[in-house]
Amino acid sequence: MSARMVPLALRVNGAPVEAMVEPRQHLADFLREQRALTGTHLGCEHGVCGACTVLLDEVPVRGCITLAALCDGHAVCSIEGLAEDAIMQRLRAAFSAEHALQCGYCTPGMLITARDIVLRLPQADEARIRLELAGNLCRCTGYAGIVRAIARVLAEAPAIARAPAPPTPPAPLSPPLPPPVLRLDGPPITLRVPLAAPRAAVWAALQDPALIAACVPGASLTEATPERIAGNLRLALGPIEARFAGSASLAYDAARWSGRIRGEGQDGGSGSRLAAEAVFGVEADGAEASVVTLAITYALRGALAQFGKRRLIDLLAAEIGAEIGRNLEARLRGAAPETTARLGAGGLALRLLRRWLRGLFKAG
């Protein structure tokens, strides 16, 4: 991937700065790595902890989810730039007096949020201060000292509290430990995929991993033996895109027309891990039709799990199962499957919508 450096001209702590930055560099990294302003701390690096809070055009923002390149033409102020600020001087003294810090990691972001509270909410009581601090995590103090320190500055210095300049009006981690074994949890997702093909033909097809893989949208095989398959699976949903590389073991029980696939994979981009087990069976539905049954249990860990809520995954799995069924049916008829380049592409959204509506009407 070729990313060009882009020019950036902005004010940092009052002084004009010109630099070249990678578009992907966030503001906190720009301040720390390029300007040596290491007072801005990085905690979670996805907008939750508040350690990286800095001022952009006078108002607090998350340094870790603000791209430096998008600050072109704007004014940034880090904790270093507030050394002489009248409110910050009072806050520093109050933080010391009230024991509002211990390890100090959250303190720069905490101070910038505290200053915003003093300026914007001169009438804030303890409850309001606590509410405003919800976006700055402190794991040492229990907040009692921080809240007292801010209340102290609000009480002793109402004169300096003023409404800040309104924001530009709208005029026009890699894991340090080896990952644990994923335990499959939750109730299984059960699917019944009806196929217009006889039981024996479906069963025979299920013995061919290459054929199955060709029916799974977004899947490609790198290795296939009767007991084991390896390959890749590409999945897209809105802005999220994952490429799982992994392998699975296969076991068949011909006497029961059933089998089991157990696999595990990792998305290199996000480091997310997925483990799943599918128990499948083929039932006859008359002489010319059959039903493939699936019971899937899975475990998802890592970044993707933060967004892949159970309900969402259940819906996706059902949709993907049905699509595999349609493709398998087409294969059994001798036609090429209508595979899409990746899961989640094409008409999936519309089908999910229809499925949802059907669910609603069934209830009514």
Added chain:
Amino acid sequence: MKPAAFDLARPASLAEACALLATSGDNARAIAGGQSLGPMLNLRLATPALLVPLAPLAELAGAQETATAITLGASVTHAAIADGLVPDLPPGGILAGIAAHIAYRAVRNRGTIGGSLCHADPAADWPCTLSALGAVALTSDATGKQRDIPLDDFLLGAYRTALRPGEILYAVRIPKPGAGARFGYHKSCRKPGEFAHAMAAVLDDPGRGIRRIAIGATGGRLLRAATADAALAALASCGLDLVAQQMQRAALRQALQRAGLA
């Protein structure tokens, strides 16, 4: 925790941004405040080859008010709405009340109403509340063709919208409730500012003969209903587990009470 490399476009106009998105296909993503996309980029859940910044575009800024509706530019921030810098809905500043409890102040200063709608996180505040308020997404594409899409048609499900390639949401139009209308919204979060585990918004507008209930944070598409009974029935059959259903019922009850319906 650093994004994968991408290029940054510098569109000077809405039309230019549409054209960039249209020609770059799946490899490009629009970014406004970046408060939802930013974490996904850092976590490498999203790895676009090109980002197209929308926040600086004049066409997405600003706000308008008419006798029957207000229209907010897509790049209006949650903080601007919470601070009353843009027109709001009667009674009592409905939008400011919603905006004030989105995430945290530092996020509200960057995050935009349009970005939230287009990201379409099932647990986000604007999709659920604006759907109950009957809002309409105003979009434009590279050819200048504009569409007015009711949010119910715009929001297709988790992270999915009706936006076509190269199409950009430039504003959202929200009809003004009539005299005597009441609006109730409740969300259940483990901690203020976190994503909600349950949420419900209710508009009771007898003057216009409208009663709308929207339930969000279901993991999938919003649930919509016209009566509390229908909302409860939809909840019972939408596949949520019993704990989630109970949380949703509690949120619905709160929202109904605030709208004067329970």
